[in-house]
Amino acid sequence: MTIAQDERAALATTLRAVGPDAPTLCDGWTARDLTAHMIVREYRLDASPGILISAFAGHTEKVQNEVAAGDWDSMVRKFAAGPPLFSPLKLVDRFVNITEMFVHHEDVRRGGAEWEPRTLDTASTKAILGPLKAMGKRAIAKSPATVELVTPAGEQIGVGGRGPVVRVTGEPLELLLFVFGRSKTVLDFSGDVDAIAAVKAAKRGF
Structure with missing residues (x-):
């Protein structure tokens, strides 16, 4: 399969x-x-x-x-x-x-009140990375800040938007959910406080 x-x-x-x-x-x-x-x-x-x-x-x-x-x-x-x-x-x-x-x-x-993130195997994570890199930059192109998508290992997935830099760090699955506009994610946001708030509130997805 x-x-x-x-x-x-x-x-x-x-x-x-x-x-x-x-x-x-x-x-x-x-x-x-x-x-x-x-x-x-x-x-x-x-x-x-x-x-x-x-x-x-x-x-x-x-x-x-x-x-x-x-x-x-x-x-x-x-x-x-x-x-x-x-x-x-x-x-x-x-x-x-x-x-x-x-x-x-x-x-x-994650639809209900109680949920936990999954830990994916190496093959699944690798499979997600390809389309994430292809779509990530396009999904954040109109962000109200310069968004950097980064994995915990430091691999940059994509950069998009304009303005103050906001770094969004997380596992590939969490970053995928973020670029698809989902709010229930496990991510670390670093940068200007107002810029982070604007990025979180901005519409994302396709």
């Missing part, structure tokens, strides 16, 4: 454990809503464009609500099976679904 497939299986296990009504880090979405989103992304080519393009968002929302109304166990099984043969994501699953699986797994894990 690939890293993406392993993480998909782990996410499916977590979804079964928390149940359909569990909160997530995606505003207004329960675990059921998030699972429906992932199914639409992979199974409904007619509706998936609305995930990124606002002009098609209405159709996507309608289809997603229809999927979310289905049987929970069937939904989780469908997600766990991965992209169908007709999906463009089938051939590139190991590459494009690395971030999707890890971020959404943490969306579910």
Whole structure:
């Protein structure tokens, strides 16, 4: 199995454990809503464009609500099976679904009041670093300060924004969640106090 497939299986296990009504880090979405989103992304080519393009968002929302109304166990099984043969994501699953699986797994894990960060194995951490480096700079390009993303080992992942320097230090998974706009992260911020506050409050993501 690939890293993406392993993480998909782990996410499916977590979804079964928390149940359909569990909160997530995606505003207004329960675990059921998030699972429906992932199914639409992979199974409904007619509706998936609305995930990124606002002009098609209405159709996507309608289809997603229809999927979310289905049987929970069937939904989780469908997600766990991965992209169908007709999906463009089938051939590139190991590459494009690395971030999707890890971020959404943490969306579910950290959705409630009590959560703990995970310690990933070396292979998973390495798999995250590639897309993190590719996307990190773009995600923080409009930051209200010059943001430096750095690992605890001192490896610089990306730099973006303008103004006072704010260094954000953390494990690759935590940095990935940060650039995707998640607030529940384990990170160290250093720099000007006002600049740090502005960076934390700024919109991030894609």
